[in-house]
Amino acid sequence: MNLDLPGWFEGKVGQLSALTAEQVPRLVDHILNCAREAGASDIHLRATETGTEMRWRIDGVIQKVAAFPPEIANNIVARLKVMANLLTYRVDIPQEGRVRSSVAGKETRISVFPTQFGEKVVIRLFASSGHFDTISQLGLPEDVIERFKYYLGQTSGVILLTGPAGSGKTTTVYAALREIINNSRGERSLVSLEDPVEVIVPEVDQTSVNPKSGMDMMTGLRSLVRQDPDVIMVGEIRDHETAETVFQASLIGNLILTTFHAGSCTRALNRLSDMGIEPYLLRSGLLAVFSQRLMRTLCDCKTISNDSQHLQNDRFERVAIPNGCPKCRGTGHDGRRVISEVLDPDLPAIAQSILSRQDVKTLNELVKQAGVVSLRSRAEKLVEELEVSPMEMVRVLGAV
Ligand SMILES: [Zn+2]
Secondary structure, three states: OOOOHHHHHHHHOOOHHHOOHHHHHHHHHHHHHHHHHOOEEEEEEEEOOOOEEEEEEEOOEEEEEEEEOHHHHHHHHHHHHHHOOOOOOOOOOOEEEEEEOOOOOOEEEEEEEEEOOEEEEEEEEOOHHHOOOOHHHHOOOHHHHHHHHHHHOOOOEEEEEEEOOOOOHHHHHHHHHHHHHHHHOOOOOEEEEEOOOOOOOOOOEEEEOEHHHOEOHHHHHHHHHHHOOOEEEEEEEOOHHHHHHHHHHHHOOOEEEEEEEOOOHHHHHHHHHHOOOOHHHHHHHEEEEEEEEEEEEEOOOOEEEOOHHHOOOOOOOOEEEOOOOOOOOOOOEEEEEEEEEEEOOOOHHHHHHHHOOOOHHHHHHHHHHOOOOOHHHHHHHHHHOOOOOHHHHHHHHOOO
16 A cells, blocks of 8 residues: 555645645645555545544555544545535434546545544545456356356346455456346347446446435336336345335336345245245346355465465465565565356246245255365365465355
């Protein structure tokens, strides 16, 4: 990380400690730009007893980058609240807002929350989903790419991309849209309903939902299906109404790509069932479920070890562990890889268990018997290939 704020400030403006109100906007812009350049997905400003700590989330992990004395921090927070149209005089309530950028499709979300020593601010930066082109460029294993392409070529059904927050679902969904565009040569009508539009894809008619004006996911979706689409991308299924509308739309000849917050493919099935989606609707509408995670890959400075403490109860013979060098800014990691599991609901045992609303445990057993390659097996393979450390596997998937 290289955010020398005092150095930058002295070079451009003067002493950071003598910051005036007029200089605050430049300081805030600089912080936002630096965070984007460093590839951060979120900026956290955490008020503590002695001042405010700034931390960035990069490759899924929080790192401390700077600290500010209270008076400077207050100015920064106030500026961010102005940018997001929040009430600056209220410091005792949670608030959320968006900063619209002049660059199309780039949005920043700001949320503030009162804590013991002042307001905590979290800034979510949307900018990192644009650099992948197609499914083949996500770094997925060959067999997953093949399955993905097969499903994207279908004319109806729901393709569900699941994973926790920060697992790269959005990147995958945009890559899938581009894949469809590249293969359909303009012969399919593509529309999207998102909250908000994060990356512009020129060939898709994209819409951001706006619940305040009455355009929520469900209302938008019900109108969109009358616009003769072939492919609909729905940013995320969050409630029963959206889920049901999505599945009904899939039955009338729409291919629907959407994301859903769930820890695994089987948990996604279970949650949809819990949301009240009828088993027959789930069974006939669902085309495929993908579950994914992002894992940090090791930098070349890694060390090979056969020390028993790293071998995960002798699951591995030898492993690679992170070190740290200037190239990886001391983190020991360099980039991330997607791992993915794919569930085909047409597998007879799975289809039957959807209809009879089986619990997650039974589903997991059936999925295993059907030979579905799990996220954990994918992760273990990367550990065996010395690409990923065993600690990273535990961080992302938990201990066995
Ligand atoms: Zn390194």
